[in-house]
Amino acid sequence: MIHEEKKGSTLTNQMSKQDEIDLIHKLLLHSAGYDIDIEGQLWVRRYEWPQWAVEWEVWLHDGTDAPYKIEVKEFDDPLLAAEFFVNKRYELHIGLDQ
Numbered sequence: 001m002i003h004e005e006k007k008g009s010t011l012t013n014q015m016s017k018q019d020e021i022d023l024i025h026k027l028l029l030h031s032a033g034y035d036i037d038i039e040g041q042l043w044v045r046r047y048e049w050p051q052w053a054v055e056w057e058v059w060l061h062d063g064t065d066a067p068y069k070i071e072v073k074e075f076d077d078p079l080l081a082a083e084f085f086v087n088k089r090y091e092l093h094i095g096l097d098q
Helices: 017-029 078-092
Strands: 002-007 010-015 036-038 042-048 051-059 068-075
Antiparallel strands (some): 036 042
């Protein structure tokens, strides 16, 4: 369930972590084949049917020319992919609510 709350002159939506997982899960199962991307740093998508992948940037501080690398975790279950995506978003503090 989305809870709306007025803060000053802006309207914000607050969603529980489980509601967010449920939303991402539904989008992953949609026949349109949605890819979900946040700030170009974290994304989840259908990889190859029936697999989904969560990909995220890992910043390197090792003096090499590459500032970051991309990590990938694959899932056969879209619910597990949605849970991992949301948990990784919280872990990395990505999103306007973080």
